[in-house]
Amino acid sequence: MIDFQRKKLSNGLTVIVHEDHSTPLCAVNTLYKVGSRNEQPHLTGFAHLFEHLMFGGSVNVPDFDKILQATGGENNAYTTADYTNYYEVVPAQNVETAFYLESDRMLSLAFTPKSLEVQRKVVIEEFHQRYLNRPYGDIGHLMRDISYKVHPYRWPTIGLDVEHIAKATMDDVRQFFFDNYAPDNAYLAVAGNVDTEKIFALAEKWFGSIERHAVRREIAAEPEQTERREMRVEREVPSDYLAIIWHIGDRLSHDFYVGDIATDILAYGSSSRLMQRLCIDNNICSEVNATVGGNIDPGTLMLQAVPMPGHSLEEVEDLLYKQLQQLANGDISDYEFQKVKNNVYSRQLFDNVDVKNKAASLALYEMFGDAHMINTDPLRLQNVTIAEISDFVQRTCDPSKASVLYYKSKQ
Amino acid sequence: MNSLDRTKAPQVYPITLPEIGYFxxxxxxxxxxxxxxxxxxxxxxxxxxxxxxxxxxxxxxxxxxxxxxxxxxxxxxxxxxxxxxxxxxxxxxxxxxxxxxxxxxxxxxxxxxxxxxxxxxxxxxxxxxxxxxxxxxxxxxxxxxxxxxxxxxxxxxxxxxxxxxxxxxxxxxxxxxxxxxxxxxxxxxxxxxxxxxxxxxxxxxxxxxxxxxxxxxxxNIYTQPTHNERPAYIPPKRNAPDGKVHTKKLPQSTQCTILMKAEGVTAKHPDYTDLSILIALFGGYFGSRLMKNIREDKGLTYGISASLIYDSKTASINVQSSVDSERYKLVIDEIKKEMQRLIDEPVSTEELEQVKSYCRGSVASVYSDIFNTARNLGGFIIDDLSEDFVKVQWNSVDNITPARLQQLATQYLRPELFHIAVAGNV
The missing domain is CATH 3.30.830.10 (Metalloenzyme, LuxS/M16 peptidase-like)
Structure with a gap:
C-alpha cells in the first residue's frame, strides 16, 4: 500500500507526495501530458527532440545539469507516445534544487539557436544508433505503420524520418513549448525522505506563479479495423521475424486488464505457454513475446516470434493462433491462473521498492485519472476471470482482422 | 510570492555518507x-x-x-x-x-x-x-x-x-x-x-x-566442505598499443562504433578510488569532458562514455561511442585531445567540486534501498575488499586534488596507451 497526499495548485498543476523514510533520497518526477501522440504528421519525433532541448538551458538557468549535479543528484527523461517524463533523484536535503530547476524550465526555456542545432544532431545520431544501425531496428516503424492509419500512434516517438528532425525550426520549438509545457498539462510527484507539507509549500513557492496556458488539440480517432492487413519486407537480418497486432481498448478500459493477464499467460516468464510450446518443447522459435499497450487512446495487443531456421513465418503464425484458440476456449488451469496472479502480486512489491519508480508511477496514474491506481490497479488485475479472458480473446484476436508483419531475412 | 528571485539557486546542503548497515x-x-x-x-x-x-x-x-x-x-x-x-x-x-x-x-x-x-x-x-x-x-x-x-x-x-x-x-x-x-x-x-x-x-x-x-x-544446502582447487588465474601480458586505428567493415551499418582500451587498475590497487574519480570526470557522467565536448558542444554522438572495469587480476579503461561513419576520425581526435588536456592542465576548482558532488551522490544512491545496499556490500566482499570500502571511496573524494588528477592522467590516460578499434561502415 502506497500512502500519498495530493493537492492541485490554482494554475492546474497536480502535486502528489509519498513519504518514504527508509531512504536518504528523494525522487522528483515531472510528467507532461505530451508525447508523439501530439505531433503533426509532417513534424514527427518532435516531442522527443523537445525532451532533449529541455536540458539546453531555461530562462534563469543556463546549465541545468551543472546545478543538479552539485546537489549529488542524478536526472534523466524519456518520451513515450502519450507523455514526456522528467525526473531528478537527489539527497533529500537538496530537494528544493529540483523544484527550482523544474519550475524554471516550465516557466520558459532559453531557446538558444546553438541548443537546437546541437540537439538536432544528437537526436539524429540517436535515430541511427537505436533504429537504423541495428538489425530489426525498423520493426517499430513498420508495426505502427501497418496497425494505425489515422491516429498519431502510427509513428514511433523517435519520428518517421530523420529529415523531420533536421528541419525543425525555432518557431516550431517555441510553439510546441507554449502549447504543452504548462502547469495545467503537468503532474508533479515526489517520493522519498520528505515532509508532505514542506513539499506542498515548495510546490507553491516555485510553481505557483506560473500561468496556465496549455492548448489542447483534437486528435483524430483511429477507425475500427475491419480487414486483415499484411506487410512483407526483406532485410539483412540473421533470422525471420513475425508480429501479429490487434487493436484493444485504452488504458482505463477493462479489456486492457484482461489483455494484460492474457498476455502474461502467453508469454510472461519461461513457464509461459508460448515459451514452453514454441521454444522449449519443440525448438520452433528462439524468441516469443506477447504484450498489451496501455495508452491514453486505444492501444494494441501484439504477439511477436522469431522462428528457428527451418520453420516458416506462416507455420509459426498458425501455431500462435492455436494457442490463442485455447485461451478462447477457456482452457486455463487454476494452477496456471494462480501463477499469473502471484506474479501480479510480486511485481507490485518489486515496483514499490525504489522511490524513482514510485514517483513515476504516481505521476503516470494521476495522468490516467487517479494516483490511487498505484494501489487499485493490482486488485483489478487480480479480479480478472478466466471467462473474461475467453471472451476477450474471442472478440479481439480474430485472424481476419489482424495486422501481420512478415519480416524475412535475406540471408 | 512576488519576491521570489529565480536567478538564485537554493542553498545546496552537504552530501553525507548514509548510515549503512552491516551484514x-x-x-x-x-x-x-x-x-x-x-x-x-x-x-x-x-x-x-x-x-x-x-x-x-x-x-x-x-x-x-x-x-x-x-x-x-x-x-x-x-x-x-x-x-x-x-x-x-x-x-x-x-x-x-x-x-x-x-x-x-x-x-x-x-x-x-x-x-x-x-x-x-x-x-x-x-x-x-x-x-x-x-x-x-x-x-x-x-x-x-x-x-x-x-x-x-x-x-x-x-x-x-x-x-x-x-x-x-x-x-x-x-x-x-x-x-x-x-x-x-x-x-x-x-x-x-x-x-x-x-x-x-x-x-x-x-x-x-x-x-x-x-x-x-x-x-544446510551443503553440509560438508569440499576441496576442489581452482586453476590458477594468471592473465598473459598485454600487447603494447601500436598507435593505429584498427577497423572492421560492416557494410550494413549506418554508423561505426569506436572502442579505445588501456590498462587500468583493480579495486585493490591503491590508485583505484582516485582513478575512478578521474574516469568519471573524463567520461563517466553527463557533465564529463567527453559528454560536454563531443555530445553537448559538437553534437557528434548520442552517447560517449569512459569506464574503469576490472576483475580480480585484470583491469581496463574503456572509451566507447557510436558515431557517424564519416566522423569517426574526428571523434577519436577529440577523445585524444581531452586526454591530453587532463595531462597538460590542472582541473579547475569548480569542475573538481562538480565531479566530487557527482561521486558523492553516486555512492549515496547505492544505499538507497536494502537490496542495492546488499548488492554493493556483497560486491566488496566478493572483491576481497573491506565492507567499509565505501569509506575509502568517500575519503578519496574528499581529498582528491587537481595535482593528483593530473598525475593520474599522466600515468593512465596518455593517448599512446590506448588500443583503438572501430567497427561499422568504415
Missing part, C-alpha cells in the same frame, strides 16, 4: 559464508549465491556460463518446465550471470513464498542433470543470438579489440564462434558443475525480510 556473518559447516542484511519497506527477500565458478575456471569457451544456465533446465526430480513453472508460481524472479571470477544466482520473491522458491533453486544447485535435449536447444538459441550480435557494430568492435589487446595463442583473444558453441558436450558441463559449484568460495547474501526457516535452509 550479519556466519561461516557454515561447509565452509560457505552466509551474509544477512535485514530491512526494507516491502515484504521481499533477495538471495544471491556467488560461486567461485567464473570463466577463469573454464577450459572451453562459454563452458562456465552454459553450465550455470543449464543447471536450471532439469534435475533428477524436475523437468525444465517444472522448474520454471514452480519458480514463477511463487512470484519469484530468478536470474543468473557470470563473469571472469564468479557465477551468480539471484533469487527474489515475496517473503511468504521465498522458502518454496528456494527449495526449487537448491534442487537445481545440487541435482542438475543437464538434459541433452535442453542443451541442444540452448546451443541453437545461443547460435541465433551470435548471428545477431555479429551484425552489430557495438559487439564486433569488442572482438576486434580482443585481438589487439591479447597476444597470439592466448584464449582471451579468440572471438566466440558458432563452432565453439556447438562443440560443448554434456559431459563437460557435468564435470564443471561437479568441480566448481562447490561450497569453497561460495558466498550467500540475503537481504530484505527473511524468516528463520529460509536462513536454516541456506545453512
Amino acid at each position: 550479519e556473518r556466519e561461516t557454515l559447516a561447509s565452509g560457505a559464508k552466509l551474509y544477512t542484511l535485514r530491512g526494507g519497506s516491502q515484504p521481499i527477500t533477495q538471495i544471491i549465491f556467488s560461486f567461485d565458478a567464473g570463466r577463469r575456471c573454464q577450459d572451453a569457451q562459454t563452458l562456465a556460463n552454459t553450465t550455470l544456465n543449464m543447471m536450471f533446465e532439469g534435475t533428477t526430480t524436475r523437468t525444465t518446465a517444472q522448474i520454471s513453472t514452480e519458480v514463477e508460481y511463487y512470484g519469484a524472479d530468478l536470474n543468473v550471470d557470470s563473469n571472469m571470477d564468479n557465477a551468480r544466482i539471484s533469487l527474489s520473491a515475496p517473503t511468504k513464498f521465498i522458502s518454496q522458491a528456494l527449495e526449487v533453486v537448491v534442487d537445481c544447485l545440487l541435482h542438475p542433470t543437464f538434459p541433452q535435449k535442453e542443451l541442444t536447444r540452448s546451443k541453437d538459441v545461443r547460435s541465433e543470438q551470435l548471428k545477431y550480435n555479429l551484425m552489430r557494430s557495438e559487439y564486433v568492435v569488442g572482438d576486434v579489440m580482443k585481438s589487439l589487446v591479447w597476444p597470439e595463442g592466448c584464449d582471451y583473444r579468440i572471438p566466440l564462434t558458432h563452432k565453439a558453441i556447438h562443440a560443448l558436450k554434456r559431459e563437460q558441463l557435468i564435470e564443471f558443475h561437479k568441480n566448481f559449484f562447490t561450497p569453497e568460495g561460495l558466498s550467500i547474501f540475503v537481504a530484505g525480510q527473511p524468516d528463520e526457516a529460509v536462513l536454516d535452509m541456506l545453512r
Whole structure:
C-alpha cells in the first residue's frame, strides 16, 4: 500500500507526495501530458527532440545539469507516445534544487539557436544508433505503420524520418513549448525522505506563479479495423521475424486488464505457454513475446516470434493462433491462473521498492485519472476471470482482422 | 510570492555518507559464508549465491556460463518446465550471470513464498542433470543470438579489440564462434558443475525480510566442505598499443562504433578510488569532458562514455561511442585531445567540486534501498575488499586534488596507451 497526499495548485498543476523514510533520497518526477501522440504528421519525433532541448538551458538557468549535479543528484527523461517524463533523484536535503530547476524550465526555456542545432544532431545520431544501425531496428516503424492509419500512434516517438528532425525550426520549438509545457498539462510527484507539507509549500513557492496556458488539440480517432492487413519486407537480418497486432481498448478500459493477464499467460516468464510450446518443447522459435499497450487512446495487443531456421513465418503464425484458440476456449488451469496472479502480486512489491519508480508511477496514474491506481490497479488485475479472458480473446484476436508483419531475412 | 528571485539557486546542503548497515556473518559447516542484511519497506527477500565458478575456471569457451544456465533446465526430480513453472508460481524472479571470477544466482520473491522458491533453486544447485535435449536447444538459441550480435557494430568492435589487446595463442583473444558453441558436450558441463559449484568460495547474501526457516535452509544446502582447487588465474601480458586505428567493415551499418582500451587498475590497487574519480570526470557522467565536448558542444554522438572495469587480476579503461561513419576520425581526435588536456592542465576548482558532488551522490544512491545496499556490500566482499570500502571511496573524494588528477592522467590516460578499434561502415 502506497500512502500519498495530493493537492492541485490554482494554475492546474497536480502535486502528489509519498513519504518514504527508509531512504536518504528523494525522487522528483515531472510528467507532461505530451508525447508523439501530439505531433503533426509532417513534424514527427518532435516531442522527443523537445525532451532533449529541455536540458539546453531555461530562462534563469543556463546549465541545468551543472546545478543538479552539485546537489549529488542524478536526472534523466524519456518520451513515450502519450507523455514526456522528467525526473531528478537527489539527497533529500537538496530537494528544493529540483523544484527550482523544474519550475524554471516550465516557466520558459532559453531557446538558444546553438541548443537546437546541437540537439538536432544528437537526436539524429540517436535515430541511427537505436533504429537504423541495428538489425530489426525498423520493426517499430513498420508495426505502427501497418496497425494505425489515422491516429498519431502510427509513428514511433523517435519520428518517421530523420529529415523531420533536421528541419525543425525555432518557431516550431517555441510553439510546441507554449502549447504543452504548462502547469495545467503537468503532474508533479515526489517520493522519498520528505515532509508532505514542506513539499506542498515548495510546490507553491516555485510553481505557483506560473500561468496556465496549455492548448489542447483534437486528435483524430483511429477507425475500427475491419480487414486483415499484411506487410512483407526483406532485410539483412540473421533470422525471420513475425508480429501479429490487434487493436484493444485504452488504458482505463477493462479489456486492457484482461489483455494484460492474457498476455502474461502467453508469454510472461519461461513457464509461459508460448515459451514452453514454441521454444522449449519443440525448438520452433528462439524468441516469443506477447504484450498489451496501455495508452491514453486505444492501444494494441501484439504477439511477436522469431522462428528457428527451418520453420516458416506462416507455420509459426498458425501455431500462435492455436494457442490463442485455447485461451478462447477457456482452457486455463487454476494452477496456471494462480501463477499469473502471484506474479501480479510480486511485481507490485518489486515496483514499490525504489522511490524513482514510485514517483513515476504516481505521476503516470494521476495522468490516467487517479494516483490511487498505484494501489487499485493490482486488485483489478487480480479480479480478472478466466471467462473474461475467453471472451476477450474471442472478440479481439480474430485472424481476419489482424495486422501481420512478415519480416524475412535475406540471408 | 512576488519576491521570489529565480536567478538564485537554493542553498545546496552537504552530501553525507548514509548510515549503512552491516551484514550479519556466519561461516557454515561447509565452509560457505552466509551474509544477512535485514530491512526494507516491502515484504521481499533477495538471495544471491556467488560461486567461485567464473570463466577463469573454464577450459572451453562459454563452458562456465552454459553450465550455470543449464543447471536450471532439469534435475533428477524436475523437468525444465517444472522448474520454471514452480519458480514463477511463487512470484519469484530468478536470474543468473557470470563473469571472469564468479557465477551468480539471484533469487527474489515475496517473503511468504521465498522458502518454496528456494527449495526449487537448491534442487537445481545440487541435482542438475543437464538434459541433452535442453542443451541442444540452448546451443541453437545461443547460435541465433551470435548471428545477431555479429551484425552489430557495438559487439564486433569488442572482438576486434580482443585481438589487439591479447597476444597470439592466448584464449582471451579468440572471438566466440558458432563452432565453439556447438562443440560443448554434456559431459563437460557435468564435470564443471561437479568441480566448481562447490561450497569453497561460495558466498550467500540475503537481504530484505527473511524468516528463520529460509536462513536454516541456506545453512544446510551443503553440509560438508569440499576441496576442489581452482586453476590458477594468471592473465598473459598485454600487447603494447601500436598507435593505429584498427577497423572492421560492416557494410550494413549506418554508423561505426569506436572502442579505445588501456590498462587500468583493480579495486585493490591503491590508485583505484582516485582513478575512478578521474574516469568519471573524463567520461563517466553527463557533465564529463567527453559528454560536454563531443555530445553537448559538437553534437557528434548520442552517447560517449569512459569506464574503469576490472576483475580480480585484470583491469581496463574503456572509451566507447557510436558515431557517424564519416566522423569517426574526428571523434577519436577529440577523445585524444581531452586526454591530453587532463595531462597538460590542472582541473579547475569548480569542475573538481562538480565531479566530487557527482561521486558523492553516486555512492549515496547505492544505499538507497536494502537490496542495492546488499548488492554493493556483497560486491566488496566478493572483491576481497573491506565492507567499509565505501569509506575509502568517500575519503578519496574528499581529498582528491587537481595535482593528483593530473598525475593520474599522466600515468593512465596518455593517448599512446590506448588500443583503438572501430567497427561499422568504415
